[in-house]
Amino acid sequence: MAEKKPSIGIIGGTGKTGGWFARFFEKAGYTVKVASRSTSLTPKEVASASDVVIISVPIADTVPVITELGPLVKKGGLLMDLTSIKKEPVAAMLSCAKSEVIGCHPMFGPGVSSMKGQAVIVCSARSKKWKAWLVKLLKDAGANLQEATPEEHDRMMAVIQGMMHFSSIAFCHALKELDVNINEAMRFTSPVFQLSLYMNGRILNQDPKLYADIELLNPFVKESVEAYMNSVSRLSGIIESKDEQAFLQYFGAAAKHLGNFRIKAEQESDHLIEQMNGRGR
């Protein structure tokens, strides 16, 4: 006889990410209750009645919602969040709830059809029974599961999200300052510029508030943005002074840091450029 499946409650379950996970759990045969400002069930009712309580609200609201609902989660249950920052939310969950606690960050957007191959970062803060359940669930769905401490997560995201979005947004802003017509640039483009501008343009097509929260609320973004600023300043100075030797050294230092990844990068980008050209311009 099959064991009874735990009930799932998603706070913010009418949002994009929360909705994605509601459908994910329903497909897997779970009973899912969702709550948000617009549902008849209140967040408190859902938090009290579910075995697994998942917080999926905007970054800036995450700690306040945890503080309000954490004490209501069953002692034998699981409190988990899905936000892009882990240090503060996990600390808040640990201090507010008596339940098991896991911080989780799915590294994919709600546009994907499945979790297959997608990175999901798990910070198992106070968990035993539920961690085994979550790991099995994610692995069965084909996720690329990665464990990290909340601090490791936030430091990594300060680069993967913070520094990446920073440089892309600034790049597009500079296109505006230079009054570069995008269609004109696409006419003259190299494949590398075209593909990179697709990535930058994609970032500028996302929710500005989410991106503001990532830049302003991740405590380690300051450090990565400063490192990027310093690198940009040094390279700009080298170009200003037309110092070829300094340019070659700077380029060489960055290339050396990437090591063999450069070869993989060239191979993978060759393939992607072919795919892009195959679709026509």
Place this chain on the structure above:
Amino acid sequence: MAEKKPSIGIIGGTGKTGGWFARFFEKAGYTVKVASRSTSLTPKEVASASDVVIISVPIADTVPVITELGPLVKKGGLLMDLTSIKKEPVAAMLSCAKSEVIGCHPMFGPGVSSMKGQAVIVCSARSKKWKAWLVKLLKDAGANLQEATPEEHDRMMAVIQGMMHFSSIAFCHALKELDVNINEAMRFTSPVFQLSLYMNGRILNQDPKLYADIELLNPFVKESVEAYMNSVSRLSGIIESKDEQAFLQYFGAAAKHLGNFRIKAEQESDHLIEQMNGRGR
């Protein structure tokens, strides 16, 4: 009866780009002579004996080589260069040669198997007969032919190459400064970071001297790098002061400039991310 095909001479024809074009012309049935520092035929011999003389040498050598060989090109012939900068080389060709003059910039690397769909920029400086020949040749090969003045070309390349390489090289340099382990970052990556890092890593796998020449010798790079520096400084200041309203405005201004390109960018990048995931991580 077919007209006799013009003879082609490529100065720097043993280099990567020169060699690519030597093979391209040979396949199309032309007689090609190549000259470089290591060939038995001298550049002067090839420049005097060919109907079409193509200069394919490093950017910094282009004007000196034009100055030396330009006067030797037949009055009824064509002098053309392939370098990534057009203003100075075209001016040098116009003043040194009595022949027709075209500046040409193929926007693809020598790794591609064909010219099909690749942008090729043509600056027709003093040409009539040979321009028609070149346009037919490129169109028959499937190139995405774009005409521009030398100044339009250089201004565009200051963004498409100069600003693009600048931000990518600085990004990888910042990864080094932050001591980010690339393999570790790839474990935790989002698809956007992964794909962007492939593009950045590809750039760091190219010839540093070529990239130094593009940054240091294109007269308009200074302006685009300054615009990027200003954008980076402003965004950094906004993050430092945790000013959400200012972030939203800055993001919105860049997004607005991109217009509908953002939607295309999201669609195209969705497709590319799928392709990337299909190859496995």
